[in-house]
Amino acid sequence: MNTIVPLQAAVDGFLRYVQVERQLSPLTHENYARQLAVLTEQVSEMNITDWTQLEPMHVRSLAAKGRRAGLQPASLALRLSALRSFLDWLVSQGVLKANPAKGIATPRAPRHLPKNIDVDEVNQLLSIDQNDPLAVRDRAMMEVMYGAGLRLSELVGIDLRHLDLEAGEVWVTGKGSKERRLPIGRTAVEWIEKWLTLRAGFAPDGDALFISKEGKRISVRNVQKRFAEWGVKQGVSSHVHPHKLRHSFATHMLESSGDLRAVQELLGHASLSTTQIYTHLDFQHLASVYDEAHPRAKRGKS
Known part of the structure; x- marks a missing residue:
């Protein structure tokens, strides 16, 4: 559980930034918090103690884990989007040199044909x-x-x-x-x-x-x-x-x-x-x- 503490501290900083500086909606803040809580737990289980240790292979592993858990493409895309935004923020803060989630393909949700009335x-x-x-x-x-x-x-x-x-x-x-x-x-x-x-x-x-x-x-x-x-x-x-x-x-x-x-x-x-x-x-x-x-x-x- 101790490995989560430094990981979660960085996430908390990002969530404050989203809420206070960017003033995104409460729903967006809640979505980020929920997705990043799951990802932080999963990253900790990989024996990663700091976000600087995260590599593209780890991101691919997180995506595969989501697919195995039965996440629909739209839900998995939302999770990866939250991770990508968080890591972009870490890059802007000088914590990371590059975003390891960049270039990782996001699954495409099937495009549903719009319904119409005759x-x-x-x-x-x-x-x-x-x-x-x-x-x-x-x-x-x-x-x-x-x-x-x-x-x-x-x-x-x-x-x-x-x-x-x-x-x-x-x-x-x-x-x-x-x-x-x-x-x-x-x-x-x-x-x-x-x-x-x-x-x-x-x-x-x-x-x-x-x-x-x-x-x-x-x-x-x-x-x-x-x-x-x-x-x-x-x-x-x-x-x-x-x-x-x-x-x-x-x-x-x-x-x-x-x-x-x-x-x-x-x-x-x-x-x-x-x-x-x-x-x-x-x-x-x-x-x-x-x-x-x-x-x-x-x-x-x-």
Whole structure:
């Protein structure tokens, strides 16, 4: 147990740095602390008493140990990332000359295809026709999100000044503070106009387009909750969350247009490779049509 003391002292210094100087979130601090506690124990078991003794072969051994313990690729990548950040800090402090975890391959997590809702179910979800102000607001939010393929943060960040309803456009600020102007469609404009006639009744505290009952900008958590509730009320077969509407927008646009570059621009993706995941969804659709329609595909089925 004594071998852990000097190892843990260095980790404690790093955690203070993360919390006080870098002011990272409590969750990030907690993740670092948890991962480094496990790694410190494992390093101690290798009879290493000081981080200066750590070599690349030891890091590979730690990765192999994690795999044997059944860690999923994403969890193992998180653990190695915590170790790499800690060792980078030791290099910056002059304790280490080089980071022994640099160059150690991080396992790739399998890339899951985004889930989307088919067009019929989107129509089912959006067939909300109520005079209740909150229902009008919620439909307006869903129409805008599906109509423009917005991220959730972009949706809640819309202010009144970001709208040009006559042109049917909205300005949003995406990742990296990049702004883009997007078409939102006639239906979205119609429901925004309905919502604007009711919005004043909530005594708005600011310029936010979508506000809560208290008149403040609606929160991300509230949007998630309301979308999920509408999915159940409207009888949609899968769980409805905001990102699913963004995925559905991208998939339906790509299926209809085949224009990957245009979809990339609309989604605000910095790299075309990020948008290309939707070509896999489109291919899945084409493959299912082929399996059902092509005589040679049918023949193999019993």
